[in-house]
Amino acid sequence: MKNIILYIIVILFGGIYALANFNKNLTANPIYFDQVSGKPILNLTTIYINDAVISVFFKKYPKLKTYRVDVSALYKARKYKPIWYNNKNLIAFANLLYYKVNHLEEEGLESSFANTVEVDEIFRGENLKNISQTETEIMLTTLYVFYAGNVYYGIDSKKIEENGWFIPRKNLSYKNLLDSLLVYPELLKINEKQLFRQYYKLRDILKKYRKIKESGDWILITSESLDKEFKPNDSATTIGQIRHHLTIIGDLKQDSKSNLYDEELMSGILSYKRRNGYNLDYIIAPNHIQNMNIPIEQYIKTIMVNMERCRWIDPELANANEYIIVNIPAYKLLFKRDGINALESKLFVGKNSTETPVFSSTMTQIIFSPYWNIPQSILDYEIKYRIEQDKNYLAKHNMEWNNGKVRQKPGVNNSLGLVKFIFPNSNDIYLHDTPSKSIFQREYRAFSHGCINLEKAKELAAVILEDDSDWPLERINEAMRGEKETVCILKKKIPIHIGYFTAWVTDSGEISFYKDIYSRDDCLIELLFSENSK
Numbered sequence: 001m002k003n004i005i006l007y008i009i010v011i012l013f014g015g016i017y018a019l020a021n022f023n024k025n026l027t028a029n030p031i032y033f034d035q036v037s038g039k040p041i042l043n044l045t046t047i048y049i050n051d052a053v054i055s056v057f058f059k060k061y062p063k064l065k066t067y068r069v070d071v072s073a074l075y076k077a078r079k080y081k082p083i084w085y086n087n088k089n090l091i092a093f094a095n096l097l098y099y100k101v102n103h104l105e106e107e108g109l110e111s112s113f114a115n116t117v118e119v120d121e122i123f124r125g126e127n128l129k130n131i132s133q134t135e136t137e138i139m140l141t142t143l144y145v146f147y148a149g150n151v152y153y154g155i156d157s158k159k160i161e162e163n164g165w166f167i168p169r170k171n172l173s174y175k176n177l178l179d180s181l182l183v184y185p186e187l188l189k190i191n192e193k194q195l196f197r198q199y200y201k202l203r204d205i206l207k208k209y210r211k212i213k214e215s216g217d218w219i220l221i222t223s224e225s226l227d228k229e230f231k232p233n234d235s236a237t238t239i240g241q242i243r244h245h246l247t248i249i250g251d252l253k254q255d256s257k258s259n260l261y262d263e264e265l266m267s268g269i270l271s272y273k274r275r276n277g278y279n280l281d282y283i284i285a286p287n288h289i290q291n292m293n294i295p296i297e298q299y300i301k302t303i304m305v306n307m308e309r310c311r312w313i314d315p316e317l318a319n320a321n322e323y324i325i326v327n328i329p330a331y332k333l334l335f336k337r338d339g340i341n342a343l344e345s346k347l348f349v350g351k352n353s354t355e356t357p358v359f360s361s362t363m364t365q366i367i368f369s370p371y372w373n374i375p376q377s378i379l380d381y382e383i384k385y386r387i388e389q390d391k392n393y394l395a396k397h398n399m400e401w402n403n404g405k406v407r408q409k410p411g412v413n414n415s416l417g418l419v420k421f422i423f424p425n426s427n428d429i430y431l432h433d434t435p436s437k438s439i440f441q442r443e444y445r446a447f448s449h450g451c452i453n454l455e456k457a458k459e460l461a462a463v464i465l466e467d468d469s470d471w472p473l474e475r476i477n478e479a480m481r482g483e484k485e486t487v488c489i490l491k492k493k494i495p496i497h498i499g500y501f502t503a504w505v506t507d508s509g510e511i512s513f514y515k516d517i518y519s520r521d522d523c524l525i526e527l528l529f530s531e532n533s534k
Helices: 002-028 051-060 062-077 092-101 116-123 133-153 157-162 174-183 198-215 237-249 263-275 286-292 296-311 376-389 437-441 457-464 473-479 521-529
Strands: 031-033 040-042 322-327 332-337 340-350 358-368 399-402 405-408 419-422 446-448 452-454 486-499 503-505 511-513
Touching (some): 051 133, 062 133, 062 174, 092 116, 092 133, 116 133, 133 174, 198 237, 198 503, 237 263, 237 286, 263 511, 296 511, 296 521, 340 457, 358 457, 419 457, 457 473
Parallel strands (some): 322 486, 340 446
Antiparallel strands (some): 322 332, 332 340, 340 452, 358 419, 358 486, 399 405
């Protein structure tokens, strides 16, 4: 009888122990239910994924719900096969992804993943108590979507259009990108098929400026008076401070610590002015010192903002054999051919009330000695008033009525100059010559009604048409006499991209900072840094 009682007790305690262990495993590996059959799925050692499992995951981790659609689509495209496990172990790429997420600041981002505690637990190799293998699998996929979306895509399209950016947005395929990364993990470092190459140049500069910040070498420059100018051969403590500043940012190779404005400093000043859009002379004016005294934290944010703009651009835009890029804040046009600068020109752009928009198009025509068909808004708010004040106004300005509108006839004083470049767009914006050549000598050049006025307009026409035997230079000169409008239909259309970059790195690695003439950086900074995660 005692043996029977003892046997029952052993069985009872054994059952309790087994049940306890089952419940423990159940906590770490919860039961999911198949969406089709309704049968329970006990996830102990294998990974089983379907829509129901994914749904349960995002109910458990509601802070990640914004990624659910992309995560579900990714698994569906991969036929619900696991991504992050090789047998029972995480693949090496998972660790690399974890590293990159933990160093997002290197990518110019301040975002953070919502469930960092669970992710840290996964990669610390601890005995997982709260997350199953299946949950780990989906968590890492969500982490990947978070990383890829932030680094390769950026903020959503509606927000960038609100920021005045209408260059066509690239598409991001999480599946195709992941397939590439799993085969070539090194693409996490540089992937020019996913990111405009300017992004990586800015990333290198970001690293440099953060090192300067950490060094404490960014020192405030002081001056005896707010309106003091410095010229060669002047001597002052301020000169020594400027020399130090130009050394740490790379315009001078070494700091001689001299307070004399000597030839070495003259060279550094010219480099500084050239990089930052100033007129090239040796005068150090108060506004130059004010610009040098901008806190380095602000320069760092400017770099990060322009890295974000690079995320919006399809890298293929810069892969054409020939293309034109206009940078509005730099007041500069580049004509690229076979990857090198075939032409560079100054320009002036729309004033604040008539900003030049950001967009892409394709140049289709060049019109020599053009008419200027005056826009209705200019006719209504400017020309009609002047006609009322002076009945001979039209004749004095070589203008005429044409079908109820006013146009300016071809000539050397035509507001479009002697040539304009047509690329269809809804804003009726085009590139053109101008008779107002003196404006190109100014540093601030936002004066137009929105169109882009070009200093080297004739040179641009010549370089575009240099391979067209129908348009030798002699014919271009003849067409630009201002006597008769002549239309040239381009045999080869040229992509043109009008962008807005307040920081730009040249092919030689030099950084230029430009005045934010339309105050767009502040709006973007607010979008980027007012949220801790996306």
